[in-house]
Each structure stands twice: as structure tokens, then as C-alpha cells.
Amino acid sequence: MSSPESQQAALGVFDSGVGGLTVVRALRELLPNESIVYLGDTARVPYGSKSPDTIRRFSVEDTQFLVGHGVKAVIVACNTATAHALPLLQATFRVPIIGVLEAGVEATLADPNCERVGIIGTAGTIRSSAYQYALAMRKPSLQIHATATPLLVPFVEEGWTDHSALKLVLKEYLNPLLAKGMDTLVLGCTHYPLLMPVLQKMLGKKVRLVDSASTCAAHTKRVLEDQNLLRTARSKPTLEIFLTDLSEQAEAMAKRFLGTEFGKVKKATL
Amino acid sequence: MSSPESQQAALGVFDSGVGGLTVVRALRELLPNESIVYLGDTARVPYGSKSPDTIRRFSVEDTQFLVGHGVKAVIVACNTATAHALPLLQATFRVPIIGVLEAGVEATLADPNCERVGIIGTAGTIRSSAYQYALAMRKPSLQIHATATPLLVPFVEEGWTDHSALKLVLKEYLNPLLAKGMDTLVLGCTHYPLLMPVLQKMLGKKVRLVDSASTCAAHTKRVLEDQNLLRTARSKPTLEIFLTDLSEQAEAMAKRFLGTEFGKVKKATL
Numbered sequence: 001m002s003s004p005e006s007q008q009a010a011l012g013v014f015d016s017g018v019g020g021l022t023v024v025r026a027l028r029e030l031l032p033n034e035s036i037v038y039l040g041d042t043a044r045v046p047y048g049s050k051s052p053d054t055i056r057r058f059s060v061e062d063t064q065f066l067v068g069h070g071v072k073a074v075i076v077a078c079n080t081a082t083a084h085a086l087p088l089l090q091a092t093f094r095v096p097i098i099g100v101l102e103a104g105v106e107a108t109l110a111d112p113n114c115e116r117v118g119i120i121g122t123a124g125t126i127r128s129s130a131y132q133y134a135l136a137m138r139k140p141s142l143q144i145h146a147t148a149t150p151l152l153v154p155f156v157e158e159g160w161t162d163h164s165a166l167k168l169v170l171k172e173y174l175n176p177l178l179a180k181g182m183d184t185l186v187l188g189c190t191h192y193p194l195l196m197p198v199l200q201k202m203l204g205k206k207v208r209l210v211d212s213a214s215t216c217a218a219h220t221k222r223v224l225e226d227q228n229l230l231r232t233a234r235s236k237p238t239l240e241i242f243l244t245d246l247s248e249q250a251e252a253m254a255k256r257f258l259g260t261e262f263g264k265v266k267k268a269t270l
Numbered sequence: 271m272s273s274p275e276s277q278q279a280a281l282g283v284f285d286s287g288v289g290g291l292t293v294v295r296a297l298r299e300l301l302p303n304e305s306i307v308y309l310g311d312t313a314r315v316p317y318g319s320k321s322p323d324t325i326r327r328f329s330v331e332d333t334q335f336l337v338g339h340g341v342k343a344v345i346v347a348c349n350t351a352t353a354h355a356l357p358l359l360q361a362t363f364r365v366p367i368i369g370v371l372e373a374g375v376e377a378t379l380a381d382p383n384c385e386r387v388g389i390i391g392t393a394g395t396i397r398s399s400a401y402q403y404a405l406a407m408r409k410p411s412l413q414i415h416a417t418a419t420p421l422l423v424p425f426v427e428e429g430w431t432d433h434s435a436l437k438l439v440l441k442e443y444l445n446p447l448l449a450k451g452m453d454t455l456v457l458g459c460t461h462y463p464l465l466m467p468v469l470q471k472m473l474g475k476k477v478r479l480v481d482s483a484s485t486c487a488a489h490t491k492r493v494l495e496d497q498n499l500l501r502t503a504r505s506k507p508t509l510e511i512f513l514t515d516l517s518e519q520a521e522a523m524a525k526r527f528l529g530t531e532f533g534k535v536k537k538a539t540l
Contacts, residue, residue, distance in 0.1 A: 043320060
């Protein structure tokens with residue numbers, strides 16, 4: 001089904017900005033032999049507040065860029081783009097297209113005791129209802145409560161992930177979900193893994209947290225195995241990072257999200 | 271110097287998003303006989319976190335759109351775009367280009383007792399040092415303390431302009447400025463006029479607040495008078511609003527910033 005060349009090709013990953021590097025970080029931990037080409041559309045970030053048409057146009061351009069770099073599969077590491085553009089991308093391109101959202105849905109339902117799910121994400125992700133539909137289709141008895149939490153990305157980007165103001169903001173957003181008896185919280189945005197420590201402290205062991213970055217990496221591994229696309233070469237895998245806008249701020253954030261140093265970031269023109 | 275046709279033409283106003291409508295609101299109060307064409311680049315908002323090159327490219331495209339609509343002057347109602355692109359725009363286009371930043375600088379220095387100035391704005395505006403340079407050039411004895419306050423725009427856009435979390439955030443940002451004895455605070459972002467009530471409560475009468483929207487309207491009036499460009503027609507002036515991305519969220523915010531209803535928003539393609 002796949003040629004040896006495509007096995008050795010890189011995985012393509014795109015996001016509206018640098019948040020998707022939390023997915024790259026999880027991929028590198030789980031699939032350390034894979035090469036990765038990452039595209040962050042930092043010139044047009046964020047997607048979360050924009051319209052479905054615009055998000056679809058941007059997502060097609062992002063995927064075209066990665067396919068032009070010869071990738072063997074594309075991971076949409078942006079919940080908003082997955083929510084609005086995944087079917088269009090899958091119909092348009094021949095390589096497998098993996099969405100961060102489906103992985104989160106699978107991981108949520110992996111626990112059979114899950115009854116009351118809270119979902120947080122950007123305005124675009126929540127308004128799309130993609131998580132809500134996907135969960136409800138697969139488990140109709142599920143109680144689902146979704147809330148747009150647009151202030152969380154700016155707090156993560158400011159680096160205030162343990163600030164008392166953030167805790168007040170989280171309370172404002174999460175108290176209505178807790179009042180509904182939520183047993184599982186889906187972190188529907190690739191920025192949110194950096195909030196895991198504060199969320200774990202706030203929610204204790206009562207609420208299971210489903211983080212889209214690590215679940216997406218696990219899902220990608222299964223797809224590569226099923227399609228016989230795992231890289232077999234013994235040479236060192238590569239990591240290339242392209243951004244559509246270069247700034248010190250974006251590079252500093254990229255390091256924080258990736259959790260490690262990396263080589264020179266390249267400028268991409270779409 | 272100017273033809274009667276150009277007197278009757280509209281003012282062009284652009285911003286990275288809908289925040290610049292606070293400037294339109296101030297313009298309509300001060301110059302109620304002027305027609306206005308507004309362009310909000312909502313598809314690429316925000317500019318504040320992007321690089322100077324990208325901000326200049328976007329600003330030229332925005333200005334071209336307005337000039338293509340026959341405006342008699344262009345008001346850059348975005349502090350970040352003014353900071354990085356104003357000289358380029360003035361060198362490139364023949365109509366007067368008015369920046370929101372110079373107006374704020376003038377208003378700041380209008381009070382001869384002003385000695386210690388705090389400036390708040392987006393990362394891009396503060397990093398450009400445009401306010402800092404402009405103030406220092408005109409009054410070398412001034413003590414200037416500038417702070418990037420990237421969380422304020424998201425709070426305004428969320429509508430949490432009186433939330434206790436916002437007050438903690440403002441304290442974190444402003445306490446270092448107050449410790450320096452700040453007597454004047456320049457609100458270097460067109461979103462910030464909506465924070466005037468909470469800032470006035472927090473800072474009392476000790477600190478003079480300079481709001482870039484109303485100072486920009488006053489500056490525009492002077493430029494139009496000087497260049498004999500005030501509209502003399504007695505017909506009702508028009509207001510046209512173009513956005514590069516249409517979404518319910520952007521339209522709802524636009525109403526809040528403009529403080530009034532308006533007709534149908536049009537989609538602009540740059």
C-alpha cells in the first residue's frame with residue numbers, strides 16, 4: 001500500500017501558530033524515529049476567532065505547503081482548523097490527514113465510566129460543535145457541556161500559567177461545568193497542555209483531564225502502523241520548523257511549547 | 271490646495287480588527303459631518319504580536335484598499351501599525367496619513383506638568399519604542415516607563431471589563447509604573463478606551479489618562495482644518511464598515527466598540 005520512499009518521508013504538522021508544537025513534542029516522545037516538518041501560520045494567528053470559510057481557506061493553504069514539502073501524512077494540530085476543515089482537507093489531498101480533535105474524542109470515550117464531559121476551547125472550536133457532535137454520535141447518553149474560554153491562550157502566551165488572575169479566570173469558566181458534575185474535561189486547544197499543572201491542582205482527582213496533544217500523538221502512531229508508514233531508516237530524523245511570520249516573541253514561545261531547543265526557524269510564504 | 275471633490279470624500283480609517291472603531295466613535299462625535307470608510311483586517315488580527323515587516327506589508331495593503339475607495343485622508347487607528355508603518359505609508363501614498371500615536375504624544379505633552387509617563391500597549395507597539403522615542407525627542411527631561419500588556423485586549427474582547435481577574439492583571443501591570451511615580455498613563459491601544467471606567471476607579475485622580483481614540487479625533491480635526499479638507503456638503507454623511515473576515519463575534523464586538531448600531535458590514539478582500 002505504501003512505498004519505502006513514503007515511509008521515510010516526514011510527518012507534516014500545522015497549526016495557526018506555535019501552540020501546535022505541544023503536539024510535536026508529544027509526537028517526538030512517542031515516535032522518536034519520525035522526521036517532522038512543522039508549519040505555524042503566525043502571520044494570521046489566531047484562527048479561533050475567525051469564520052469557518054476563512055479557516056478553511058487558511059487550512060488548505062497550510063496543507064498545500066506541507067504536501068509541497070513531500071510529507072507522508074498531515075496532522076492538523078489546531079482544534080479550530082480540525083473542527084472546520086478536516087473533511088475538506090481529507091477530500092482534497094491524497095495523504096492521510098489526521099485531526100487533533102478525533103484523537104481527543106477517542107481518548108475521552110476510552111474510559112467507559114465517562115458520563116459528564118466538559119469541553120473547553122477557543123470560540124471557533126466550541127462554536128463549530130465538532131467535539132460535541134463527535135462525542136454525541138459515538139455515545140448518545142453522554143452529557144456534554146462546552147464553554148469557549150478565549151482568555152486562556154493569552155495567559156499561556158504571557159507565561160502566567162500559575163498567576164492568581166488565571167485561577168480566577170479558570171474558576172469563572174469551570175465552575176458552571178463543575179456544577180453539572182463533570183467527570184472528564186477535554187482540553188480542546190493545543191495551548192492548554194501548559195495549563196495541566198494548575199488544572200490538576202484545581203480539579204484534583206475528581207476530574208479526568210484529556211489533553212489533545214498526547215492523545216493526538218497516540219492516534220498518529222496507530223494510523224502510521226495501520227498504513228505501514230512508520231519510518232524505518234536508521235539515520236537521525238530531522239525537525240524543520242516553518243513560521244509565516246518570524247518574531248522573537250514567537251521563537252521564544254516556540255521553545256516553551258516544544259520544551260527544547262531547535263535549529264533555525266525558517267520563514268514560509270503561503 | 272484641495273478640490274471641492276476631495277472635501278466631500280470620506281475619511282478612511284483602518285485597524286487590525288474592530289478596536290479602531292473606538293476612533294470612529296470619537297471621530298463621529300467630534301466631526302459629525304464627515305463620511306467614514308472603515309477597514310478592519312479581522313482575518314489577520316492581531317497585528318500586535320507580529321513582526322515589523324509583516325505589519326508594514328499588511329498596513330500598505332489596508333491603505334491601498336481605502337485609497338481605492340477614494341478617501342481624502344487615511345487614519346491609522348492601530349497603534350502597532352502606526353508605530354511600524356507610518357513613515358512608509360506617508361512616503362508611499364499622496365493623501366494625508368494620520369497616525370493614532372502622534373495624537374497621543376501631543377495630548378500627553380499638552381500638560382506642562384507631565385514629568386513621569388507610563389505607556390501601555392501591545393507587545394508590538396511597546397517593542398517598536400515609537401511612543402518612547404516620540405516623547406523623548408519632544409521633551410528630553412521626561413521619565414518614560416513602557417510596559418507591554420498583552421492580556422488587556424483579550425479581556426476587553428471577552429467583555430470582562432470589570433472582572434476581579436482583570437483588576438489583578440491591571441495591578442500586576444501597573445504597580446511597577448505606580449512605584450516609579452507615574453503622573454500620566456498613555457493608553458496606547460485602541461481597545462483600551464473601554465477600560466477607562468476601571469482604570470479611573472483604580473488610579474483615582476493621581477494619574478491623568480491619555481486615551482488614543484479621542485486624542486486622535488482631535489488631531490484629525492486639526493489636520494482637516496489646516497488642509498481645507500472639512501466636508502461642506504449638507505447631505506447626510508455615510509459610514510461604511512468593511513472587515514476582511516466576517517463573524518458574529520466580530521460584528522457583536524464592533525457594535526460594542528462603536529457604541530451604536532450600524533448597517534450591514536461588508537466583506538473586504540485585500
